[in-house]
Structures are given as structure tokens and as C-alpha cells.
Amino acid sequence: MAAVYQALHRRFSSLVCRLHSTYVKKMRYLNQLKEDDSLCREAQTSGTFYLFHNLSPFLQKVGKKYLVPQLSAAEMKGILEKFQEAEQWIEKSVLIGCSDEHRPHFALDLGALDKSVIESELQGSFTDLRKALFVVDGKDSPLLASAQSLLRWHDSHQYCSKTGQPTQKNPAGSKRVCHASGVTYYPQVSPVVIALVSSGSRCLLARQPSFPPGMFTALSGFCDLGENVEEAVRREVAEEVGLEVESLRYSASQHWPFPSSCLMIACHAVVGAQRAEITMDTLELEEARWFGLEEVVEGLKRKPSSSKLDDGSFLPWFPPKEAIAHQLIREWVQQKTA
Secondary structure (H helix, E strand, C coil): CHHHHHHHHHHHHHHHHHHHHHHHHHHHHHHHHHHCHHHHHHHHCCCEEEEEECCEEEEEEECCEEECCCEEHHHHHHHHHHHCCHHHHHCCCEEEEECCCCCEEEEEECCCCCHHHHHHHHCCEECCHHHHCCCECCCCHHHHHHHHHHHHHHHHCCECCCCCCECEECCCCCCEEECCCCEEECCCCEEEEEEEEEECCEEEEEECCCCCCCECECEEEECCCCCCHHHHHHHHHHHHHCCCEEEEEEEEEEEECCCCCEEEEEEEEEECHHHCCCCCCCCCCCEEEEEEHHHHHHHHHCCHHHCECCCCCECCECCCCCCHHHHHHHHHHHHHHC
8 A cells, every 4th residue: 555655646746846847947947038148139039029108018909808919029020120220129128928838028118119100000009007907818917017017117227326327237127237336226026015904794995086986995005114014014004094903814915016016915904893993094095984795795796887876976896806905805705705
């Protein structure tokens, strides 16, 4: 019996290694492209390109679906030759990933060129990223978000903060170097906590004045220097709604490109029923209130277009399923209805 178990264990371990090998090879290849400039330049000639214009991704509408086209190097060259600047623009691309077959993916922002010419040539349009993230296929959303974040970082780090001299990107776009000072700059992410506060059979949702009418979501805020996640959640909840968190648990994380490159760290936070009276920070929030389970269930079904009432007011609705706030709310509902 022991021999059979060992044989099965060896076969299982071998299978796991084979499954992991594709991912490991892919990650190591991407790292090579970031470290080896000549290899990355070579990869640009065989890779695919995602186009942006002033940080808005290019989409094509086919029927009711929105597709994110991947252009070959040859197709890119054909388009850029219309502007007689092909070589110059390819060098501005940034590496954002690769396929399992090691075909690299790059993102390129053509903001200085006439977008109408590009849209006409490719039969599509440059779309605001906030809209694009919620209409494209789920596998494309993270790629567009990370691409825009990296392109935005390069746009805002063209000069050294120490010398004021121009910085230069490497071909992969994984860093920028100031040759005057020798300082190397790397893209960074800002940690943001987002917490669904609950007390018994109620959860707390809020809205800011800038939100679309009727939309409520979980509380969120940037981590301060020196804070861990738990401290940041407790502080944000205390500041924004005047409640003291008794316990919290981690749920998941999500990259979010608004307002820049953020890592959303999602948690469930519980407050005591005896201390559940909201005192709202009106500088941060327009409204914050407790929602019962039934009201939350109905809100998850509701779309923005169906939330407006005849008197001009709006029924509550929540962020779409692509946002991590939606996941927090749905997890809470599942827990309460289990």
C-alpha cells in the first residue's frame, strides 16, 4: 500500500511541476526582457501592441461586444508610417506581459498623434478607461489597467526629482534612469484599504459627491506611512463614519488604476451593535447609512439605468462585479444567507 501511495504521490508531484513550468518559464522570460535591453528590442519586432491615446485604450465594437485588438509589429509600423515616425514611437512602448507561447505584449500611447486617423484606419475608438474596464472581457481588464498605470507613471516621471534632469526609460519600461545622478526610478503602487463595515444583519455603505447618482460603496482610503492594513482600516472607519472596528478579516486584493496605480486591499470589518451610530465626516462623504440584507440583495440586482425614479430621486445601486467592492458586498450577502 505504501508503494502505491508513493507512486501516486510521485505522479501527482510530476503533474504539478509540469503545470507550474509554463507559468515559471513565462515569468522568467518576462524578467529577462526587463533586464536585457537587446532582447527586449528584438521582442518588439515579434510582439503585439495595445494602443492608447492620452491614456484611453483602443477598443473595437463587434456586435454587442467590445474587443481589445492586439496589433502586430507589422500592423503598428503600417499605421505609424502614416505619421513618418514609426521607429520613434515603437521605442516608447512598455512591456505589460506575454502569452504562454512567449509572445510579448506591449502598450503604446499615441497621444501626440491625430487619433481620428488611427480610429478610422483601425475601425474602432479610444475609450475612457473607466468605461472600458466594465465592457471588455474580464481577462482584458487587468491588462488594460496595468498598462494605463505604467504609461501614466512614465508620463509623470520624465525628470529626476533630485537633479531636474531628464530620465530615460529602458526598452521594457520597467524603470527610468537619471544618468546625471545615477538614480534609478521604479514604478510603485499605492496601498488602499477598502472595508465593508457590518453590524449584525446590516452593512454600512456610503457615497461621495463625485459618485454617479444613487451609487453606494464600501469605505476606502490610502494607507498612511507606517501603518499596517489593520491600522489603516480602523483609522479610516473612525475618521469617515465615527465607528470603532472590533474585528476585521482580509478578503482579497485588486489592482485599481484610479486615481493612479493603487492596490486595493479588501477587508470585512465588524463594529459592535451598541456603538453603531454613524457620525459622518461631511468633508469626505455625502451620505453614509446602514443597509439591511433585503435592501442589499435588491441593490445588487439593480443597474444604474434602472435606479432613477419618477420624482427624480435614485434607488441605491452598487459597483459592478468587476470592482472589488462588489465582491465584498456579495460575500457579505452570501454569509448572511448561508
